[in-house]
Amino acid sequence: MEELIFATNNKHKLQEVSEILRDCVVIHSLAERGLSGDIPETADTLEGNALQKAQWVYERTGADCFADDTGLEVDALGGRPGVYSARYAGEHCTFDDNVNKMLREMEGQQNRKARFRTVICLLEKGVPRYFEGCVEGSILTERYGQGGFGYDPIFMPDRFAVSYAEMPLEVKNRISHRGLAVAKLVDYLTHKTQ
Ligand code: IMP
Numbered sequence: 320m321e322e323l324i325f326a327t328n329n330k331h332k333l334q335e336v337s338e339i340l341r342d343c344v345v346i347h348s349l350a351e352r353g354l355s356g357d358i359p360e361t362a363d364t365l366e367g368n369a370l371q372k373a374q375w376v377y378e379r380t381g382a383d384c385f386a387d388d389t390g391l392e393v394d395a396l397g398g399r400p401g402v403y404s405a406r407y408a409g410e411h412c413t414f415d416d417n418v419n420k421m422l423r424e425m426e427g428q429q430n431r432k433a434r435f436r437t438v439i440c441l442l443e444k445g446v447p448r449y450f451e452g453c454v455e456g457s458i459l460t461e462r463y464g465q466g467g468f469g470y471d472p473i474f475m476p477d478r479f480a481v482s483y484a485e486m487p488l489e490v491k492n493r494i495s496h497r498g499l500a501v502a503k504l505v506d507y508l509t510h511k512t513q
Pocket of ligand 1: 329387388389390391404405406414417467468469470471483495497
């Protein structure tokens, strides 16, 4: 089976993506390859950050690898926080800080439309290829559910009556922004070997 390093320090993502790719790729974490420390993500687009993170791993290992970058784009906030979703409430903020700030900024707002967008950058022998997944939904007025991470308790995807945090992981994986992007990656990896 093909082996890829996933350039993330987020154990929730590692678990989500390893589960989806279980049958077609062996995923190695950064820790398994002896890599630690903060991976820089200083670009101003999701594509740029995904490339930067994957290149960081490639430069240190020479191995095929991939990275993802995700943004939550809220219409009433002019597309914010977008590429800055991780640091929305400031440097070194927690998921809870971000959710609290979002609930505050959206208080009384009628237009609650938002989307999660993920871009994956796969580096094969250093050559980039991009895969994108996008899910439309809305920002809830309070937290619902205990699962997931990040903005999951306040994001409800269209055509569902529950938040991401209320879904079993298998369901979130199947329908989520990252799930859709990973499905495109799987499609590419399985077809290129046939
Ligand atoms: P990242 O740069 O891809 O790690 O994503 C930026 C930020 O978006 C994260 O710190 C989370 O707050 C948020 N995020 C990414 N993916 C998800 C998700 O699946 N659910 C909820 N929040 C997410």
